[in-house]
Amino acid sequence: MPPCPSALRLARRGTVTGLAAAGLLLLTGCFAEGSGTSSAEGADGATDARIQAAMMQPPRSGLSPFSDDAFKLSRWSTGETLIRLDEAGDAQPMLATEWEQVDETTWSFTIRDGVTFHDGTALTAENAAASLARAVAAEPAPRILDGVEMDVAAEGDTVRVTTAEVDPLVPQRLSSPQLSILAPAAYEEAAVSPVGHGTGPFELTSLDGTSGATLERYEDYWGGAAAVAGIDVSFVPDGTARAAALRTGEADVVESVPVGQAAQVDEELLTEVPMPRTNTLYLNTEDGPFTDPALRAAAREALDPQSLVDGVYEGRADTAAGLLGPAIPYAAEGRDTAAYRQLLADRAAAGDPAGEKIIIGTFTDRAELPEVAVQLQQQLEATGFEVELDVREYQYIEADALEGDFDAFILSRATVLDSGDPVAYMVSDFGCAGSFNLSRFCSETVDAALAAAEQAPPGEERRQAIMAAEAAILAEDAAIPMLHERVIQGEQDGVEGAARDPRERELITAETTVAE
Known part of the structure; x- marks a missing residue:
């Protein structure tokens, strides 16, 4: 070249x-x-x-x-989905103009008239259903469908979606870019090709x-x-x-200008966007010193997240008030309730670390995390812990973290996954059967709160249940949220x-x- x-x-x-x-x-x-x-x-x-x-x-x-x-x-803006999400995470029309829940497990989506794919083919309920069916059958399955059994069929000008279990988030799931609707020709070869086969403005x-x-x-x-x-x-x-x-x-337009490079760019060209991503210290509640709630509380009180924001992130992050940050519009208001505050007021009191040795793991793939680890080491040692750090590439440390080999683990974690809803993240990270439970945490109280959130319909009722689940998790100090990240976008x-x-x-x- x-x-x-x-x-x-x-x-x-x-x-x-x-x-x-x-x-x-x-x-x-x-x-x-x-x-x-x-x-x-x-x-x-x-x-x-x-x-x-x-x-x-x-x-x-x-x-x-x-x-x-x-x-x-x-x-x-080349691939489009049946549904899009608004700022609050609520479902809005896109390639589907309206929808209804037919029964507990069946939904019907009306397909928009007058849409053509980029190859000139008209969008119909039949080819929309066929596109979704290919996603359902894909191996590995798109992340948004992990663990979800779904059947898709065309019925007149509608697409009918049936799930094996009650799922109030079906419309939100269909907003995931991994369920983009592509022209039939996109699927003619073994590898799906989006080139010339989308419906968007480009x-x-x-x-x-x-x-x-x-x-x-x-x-x-x-x-x-x-x-x-x-x-x-x-x-x-x-x-x-x-x-x-x-x-x-x-x-x-530039994606993700690194914090360390931002000072080299005219500030007027940069926009900071709050991300649904929280830098969190997960504490191993199954084995080691942090099985003791008093020592978990001691770790919580030892940390100074503002120093991380000011030092490591150069002020381009937000200190965490909870698991969910400013990218979740309802989070701050949800914490301003008597019930939420009472749960946190009842947390265990801090104990004396008395020289307890702890091993903290993190990874190098995100440039800020090793520096975060060093500052946490200093803060915890000032309180009385003896701290050893284990920092590797993520591919070499994830298995050990999931096995519970560390007393604590620093993770930059997305809190809103593909459905635009944080419940899946909470269940994965803090449910007794969670697939990404780095804290090795299991609480009947938290599981009950998570179940209530999973079953709540989208809207205000679900938001209240989500915030109740967050309070229940934080009340047991299974994890200490430190800061919410921002992405720096250049324009x-x-x-x-x-x-x-x-x-x-x-x-x-x-x-x-x-x-x-």
């Missing part, structure tokens, strides 16, 4: 460091020359401008909709391996043509290179309408524009 003229020109002028220029050249390939510079306006406000997007991770599964790559399809026209992707405006989009002519995507795993691409104008001056989505489902939309 020939070198990027623009990146070489910047390097010669000295406007980027050699490292940044190398990152731009070797990791990203070339950002398209001249893109995003034209502002000639066409019909309905559309222009021939293009948006340059620098994405953090390359595809891992060839943009298979059944994998995490599906979130790229939704962030580029058509994915090419994927260049792990280097980049190209999307063009789909003129027949059911919601009206997009404002820009297309999107040119570069995959830039190196955070220094992403920051350099923003700083030098090589990219219009060039002149970019308007890029989505700032805590769930990372949206980024470039039909309304996103870029000035000359």
Whole structure:
């Protein structure tokens, strides 16, 4: 591949460091020359401008909709689902215009008229049902369907979804990008191909391996043509290179500028988006010193999360008041109740560590966590614990963490999974049978609260049950939430309408524009 003229020109002028220029050249390939510079306006406000997007991770599964790559399809507005979620996590129409619960386990979704796939095929209930059925049958199953038995069939202009068990979150599940509806031709080969087969305002026209992707405006989009002519995507795993691409104008929109690079970029180009992700210290309640509630309380009182926010995260995070942070709109209000406060008031009093030795594990894959571990070590030792750290790559430490080999484990954990609902995370991490129960925690009180939350219908009743479950978990100090992370999104001056989505489902939309 020939070198990027623009990146070489910047390097010669000295406007980027050699490292940044190398990152731009070797990791990203070339950002398209001249893109995003034209502002000639066409019909309905559309222009021939293009948006340059620098994405953090390359595809891992060839943009298979059944994998995490599906979130790229939704962030580029090429793949769409029957349902979308609003800010509160409530289901809203997308490719389905309305729905009803027929009985306890059956739901009916009415398919939107006038929608065509990018290959010109009309969207029907039959091909929508067939697309969902392929996801249901996929191996491995899309994460949103893990443990869910579901049958899908077309019935007139509706798609009927039947589950083996009562599931009040069926509409929310169908909002997951992993259940994007693609044209029948997408499934003709063994590997599902989203290229040219979505329904969104942008058509994915090419994927260049792990280097980049190209999307063009789909003129027949059911919601009206997009404002820009297309999107040119570069995959830039190196955070220094992403920051350099923003700083030098090589990219219009940049995913996840690292905290350590933010100071090198004009602050006006950065937007901090609260994430549904909590940095948490999980305490082993089954074996070792933290089987004692008094020592769990001692650890809680020893920690100073604000120092982590100010030091490690350079102020670009929020101290945790609970498991759920500011990305969950109802969390703060849910804590402002007498019942919630009473549960926390009844927590065990702190005991004396008296030199108890504890081993804390964490991983290097998230750059901040090793530094968090060092600060926690200092804070806990100041209280009387003797602390040993074990820091490795995540792939080499996860099994040991799940086996309970550590007294405590530091984890940056997503608290809202694909359904847009935190109950699954709580059950996984704090239920007696939880599949990701690093605390080895089991409480009849907490299990009852989690069951109530699982069974509650979406809306205010479910939100209240979720907050009651959070209080029950925190009351037993199985885990100590420390801070809620933010993602730093970069946008060039002149970019308007890029989505700032805590769930990372949206980024470039039909309304996103870029000035000359």
